[in-house]
Amino acid sequence: MATQANPEAVLPAQGIEAPRSGRIDPKYLRSRTSRSNFEMMAWVFMRVSGAALVVLIFVHLWVNLMVGDGIHQIDFSFVAGKWANPVWQFWDLTMLWLAMLHGTNGMRTIINDYAEKDSTRAWLKAILYLSAAVIIILGTMVIFTFEPCLTDEAGNLLEGVAPEFCHGV
Amino acid sequence: MQVHKYDVVIVGAGGAGMRAAIESGQRARTAVLTKLYPTRSHTGAAQGGMCAALANVEEDNWEWHTFDTVKGGDYLVDQDAAEVMAKEAIDAVLDLEKMGLPFNRTPEGKIDQRRFGGHTRDHGKAAVRRACYAADRTGHMILQTLYQNCVKHNVEFFNEYYVLDLITVEEDATKEDGTPYKQKRVAGVVSYDLASGEIHIFQAKSVVFASGGLGKIFKTTSNAHTLTGDGMAIAYRAGIPLEDMEFVQFHPTGLAGLGILLSEAARGEGGILRNSEGERFMERYAPTIKDLAPRDIVARSMANEVREGRGCGPNKDYVLLDLTHLEPEHIDAKLPDITEFARTYLGVEPYTEPVPVFPTCHYAMGGIPTNIKAEVLQDNETVVPGLYAAGEVACVSVHGSNRLGTNSLLDINVFGKRAGIYAAEYAQGAEFVELPEAPETFVVDQLQMLRDATGSERVGAIRAELQETMDANMQVFRSEETIKEALAKIGELKERYTQITVQDKGRRFNLDLLEAVELGFLLDMAEVMTVSALHRQESRGGHYREDFPDRDDENFMLHSMLYKDPEAETEGIQGIRFDTKPVVFTRYEPMERKY
Amino acid sequence: MSTATVENEPASTVDLGESGDGAGAIESFEVTLKVRRYDPERAEDAWWDEWTLTMYGTDRVLDALHKVKWEIDGSLTFRRSCAHGICGSDAMRINGRNRLACKTLLKDLDTSKPITVEAIKGLPIEKDLIVDMEPFFQSYREIMPFLINNSPAPTAERLQSPEDRERFDDTTKCILCAACTSSCPVFWTDGQYFGPAAIVNAHRFIFDSRDDAGDMRLEVLNDKEGVWRCRTTFNCTDACPRGIEVTKAIQEVKTAIITRSL
Structure with a gap:
């Protein structure tokens, strides 16, 4: 712009910078980062995982609480029995992963929405991702490394805890 | 203070x-100075349509x-200008369509057209469908489309910069016949940045x-x-005459008491x-x-109906616009905005109740005189090189005494298109005129002076x-009375204006x-308007004199030209010089105006 | 359709009955106007001013502001122009909701309590009710708000069926008043969000059958500050003085981005 600033301004706003000299507060400027489909995928994932979780969770609750003896049947051996079946192993694994990712992404969104300072946002997200990772890894390990037939030091099955099928081994 | 240099400076972003x-x-290199953000301009309030054959x-x-334009303007129209406008109207509409304007469409996909007041087939035989439209938001769409294209072409806007003075210089020159005269030349404008209160000078070709x-x-x-006649007043103060200022259009259908416009499209539909x-x-006043x-x-x-006691309402001071015989779907499709105005502001439901309306001041036919190249005239024929005007501020004159x-x-x-092209072409071949001292x-x-004034009068x-x-x-x-x-009242108010006080003493956004x-601009323009009206002892178009109810072509088939001149006096008012300018005729002889 | 209605000449004289009386006399009442003021030339912090005014049934919030400015305190500063809801100058927060001051009738508000008026939220306040609109218009400019058509233009108009024209009608109504963007809770904390208004104006071109650059606009809005920031709180739809279904338009843009990637 062919603009010459005159040092002897005739009517300057005293002590105040001209509110608009073509500049925009940096907090409104978008960083030109590479465009990716991540946010779109995240958005789609929330809808798909949400729908899937409704099925997964309600079947889970129905099987655990309504079928057979209902709530009274739940004990160590009930869980062990379920996880002896690969279908239930897969079911619970899916439920764990979807629920954790769904929840984490939801929390990420809330942090994005409400954290005003960049540093706060970064810290909160770091804690969130770490805790999500720990739970997912732990949960996955439990599902796959679960030992249904607990024994005492002598190698005998623990009575009343180990499920029926352990006795057949 | 800052000084900017541009080839072309445009004042106003409507x-x-x-x-x-x-x-x-x-x-x-173009700068647009505007006292509002561009999309706030009043073009957006236009509703009905844009005519093109x-x-x-x-x-x-x-x-x-x-012909309709000339007859509508009661023959005070410069017919060469009207021809240019009617002919270029077609391209103007097509240009807008190509820029993206979403016109309503016919079933074949072409731009739809509807009837509008005064537009007729074959010289007055019957109403014709000529107005291209986008529901009752045509002006809004035009304003948005033009702004969108300014964004596309990276036009440089200076938003909320009030132009408060036109910088001109005068040179001695001689006419072809040898008579000496003062030739005005434009050097730029002085503007005020509302945000900071700083003065910015824009030097321009x-x-x-x-x-x-x-x-x-x-x-x-x-x-x-915000429509306070700034451009006209600034030009007038700089010694540019104003043409046909007595002609102001009153739109028939303003919401009663409020003046908010209900488009003529309501009657077109x-x-x-x-x-x-x-x-x-x-039916009594215009049988056809x-x-x-x-x-x-x-x-x-x-x-006249109101004056003769046939007005409606508790004070019998308005008439009614009746849409109740139209299908609600038809109203919704063609007139959504104006029916909403009636509901919002008067609480009237146009489907079932007629809407109270009364004439409202709508448009100034007069303004800064220009020729068909949009060049501003400093007298009846001398062009001010580099100075252009277009739109309501200008008087080409395509509207004559009634638009x-x-x-x-x-x-x-x-x-507007012509002004842009000719202004840029002129700038390409011209040098900057040197700015005068300070x-x-x-x-x-x-x-x-206004800031320091400590009088007792209030602007409001x-x-x-x-x-x-x-x-x-x-x-x-x-x-006359x-x-x-x-x-007399304007004189009194001008006197009181010198005694005003401004409460806000700040620099920042001091509205x-x-x-x-x-x-100040309003008072100047009101005075020019009334002096011009007093001088025109006839009735023509928007100017109706009860003491002279007929058109008088013998004495008044002339444009009024009013100059600011401290030494002159017109109609008892010191400082105004009155002159006339002949009307341009091409093919239409004045006839009696009947509809 | 339109032909039929016009060609059927309406009756020369009708019985107006009750409707001829119009609205009747206009009542007057007292209102208290409470405005959040800010002027860095006078004080560092914002403050509230209150005035009690006698107003009339047809008066709008803008009339009350004018009454204060013209008769009591000339330093009260706000933008306004057309005064009937089409220029978009006077969007402000009235009783906590984004409204145009010229379209909000006082009698429609609860006049037993003070009417609070503040500047719209999320944009930097410059003075009283005036905010800096530059960030808003910057987002608008970035979505390329203009028709892009790469095919050679015909001599006459480009054809478009009434159905194709209808497809984007709702979003052509936008007046860029910023009521929607500044009502969006996401925008309040994240000024980088494009905001509803920019998306609405992108929608207007994305769904225009004459436009060729829909993909480019969808790409722009696929940004992390684009449509995916929308939480469908419907504040924007509620705030829009033009009755645009803003949230619906945003959803349509989301759907378009997803269908494009599939």
Whole structure:
């Protein structure tokens, strides 16, 4: 712009910078980062995982609480029995992963929405991702490394805890 | 203070300004100075349509359009200009469509057209479908489309910069016949940045005025609060004459009491006006085209009904616009906005109840005189090199004494485009005119004076009294007595204006100060308008004198030209010089104006 | 359709009955206007001012502001122009909701309590009710709000069926008043979000059958500050003085981005 600033301004706003000299507060400027489909995928994932979780969770609750003896049947051996079946192993694994990712992404969104300072946002997200990772890894390990037939030091099955099928081994 | 240098500076970012900017921005370094953000301009309030003889729905041609424009303006139209406008109207509409304007469409996908007041087939035989439209938001769409294209072409806007003075210099020159005269040349403009209160001088090779009208002279008006005649007043103070200022259009259908516009499209789509007896009174005043007669005739008929006691409401001070015989779906499709206005502001449901309406000040036919290249004239024929004007601020004159509906949207597009092209072309071949010593002095002194003033008068009070007196004395019916009363009041108010006080003393966004400046413009323009009206002892178009109810072609088939001249006196008012300018005739002889 | 209605000449005279009386006399009442003021030339912090005014049934919030400015305190500063809801200058927060001051009738508000008026949220306040609109218009400019058509233009108009025209009608109504963007809770904390208004204006071109650059606009809005920031709180739809279904338009843009990637 062919603009010459005159040092002897005739009517300057005293002590105040001209509110608009073509500049925009940096907090409104978008960083030109590479465009990716991540946010779109995240958005789609929330809808798909949400729908899937409704099925997964309600079947889970129905099987655990309504079928057979209902709530009274739940004990160590009930869980062990379920996880002896690969279908239930897969079911619970899916439920764990979807629920954790769904929840984490939801929390990420809330942090994005409400954290005003960049540093706060970064810290909160770091804690969130770490805790999500720990739970997912732990949960996955439990599902796959679960030992249904607990024994005492002598190698005998623990009575009343180990499920029926352990006795057949 | 800052000094900026541009090839072309455009003052105003309404339809005309932005249309000019699109052309000029692609050809020369262009700055647009606007006292509002561009999309706030009052072009957006236009509703009904933009006429062009596209003949998309029925037979039509631009020559008929020219005739309607000339007849509508009661033969005070410069016919060469009207021809240019009617002819270029077709391209103006197509240009807009290609820029993206979402017109309503015919079933074949072409631009749809509808009827509008005063637009007829074959020289007045019947109403014709000529107005291209986008529901009742045509002006809004034009303004948005033009702004969108300014964004596309990276036009440089200076938002909320008030232009307060035009910098001109005078040179000695001689005419072809050897008589010496003072040739004006334009050097730039002085502007005020609302945000910081700083003065910015824009030096420019070409300056285009496109700053709109002066509707706020009147109390009942469809115009925005910001339409205070700034451009006209600035040009006038710089020694440029003003042409045909007595002609102001009163739009027949303003919401009663508020002045908010209800488009003529309401009548184009079949709405009719009724008095307190339920009578469709326009059948008496314009038997052929009835409710679609030109605006001056309808407005006067309405005022006459009220005057003769056939007004409606508790005070019998308005008539009714009846849409109840139309299908609600039809109203929704074609007139969604204006029916919403009736609901929001008057609580009237247009499907079932007629809407109270009364004439509202709408448009100034007069303004800064230009030729068909949009070049500003400093007298009857001398062009000011580099100075252009387009839109309502200008008087080409395509509207004569009464503008036809839709022709303003046409005017801004046709002459805005021309102004942009010619201003850029001129700038490409011209040098900067050197700025005179301290060109900002007048503005700085004026602002300082207003800021320091410690009088007892308030801007709001003076403005309200001005508007009251103009409404009472200078509306659809005028006479020597009422005009003189207005003139006396304006004189008194001008005196009181010197005693005002501005409460806001700050630099930042000081709108209080700017309203005081605008009041000064309003007072100047009101005076010019009334003097011009007093001088015209005849009735023509928008100017109706009860003491001279007939048109007088022998004495008044002339444009009025008013100059600011401290040594002259007109109609007892010191400082105004009156002159006339002949009307340009090409093919239409004046006839009696009947519809 | 339109032909039929016009060609059927309406009756010369009708019985107006009750409707001829119009609205009747206009009542007057007292209102208290409470405005959040800010002027860095006078004080560092914002403050509240209160005025009690006598107003009339047809008066709008803008009339009350004018009454204060013209008769009591000239330093009260706000933008306004057309005064009937089409220029978009006077969007402000009235009783906590984004409204145009010229379209909000006082009698429609609860006049037993003070009417609070503040500047719209999320944009930097410059003075009283005036905010810096630059960030808003910057987002608008970035979505390329203009028709892009790469095919050679015909001599006459480009054809478009009434159905194709209808497809984007709703979003052509936008007046850029910023009521929607500044009502969006996401925008309040994240100024980088494009905001509803920019998306609405992108929608207007994405769904225009004459436009060729829909993909480019969808790419722009696929940004992390684009449509995916929308939480469908419907504040924008509620705030829009033009009755645009803003949230619906945003959803349509989301759907378009997803269908494009599939």
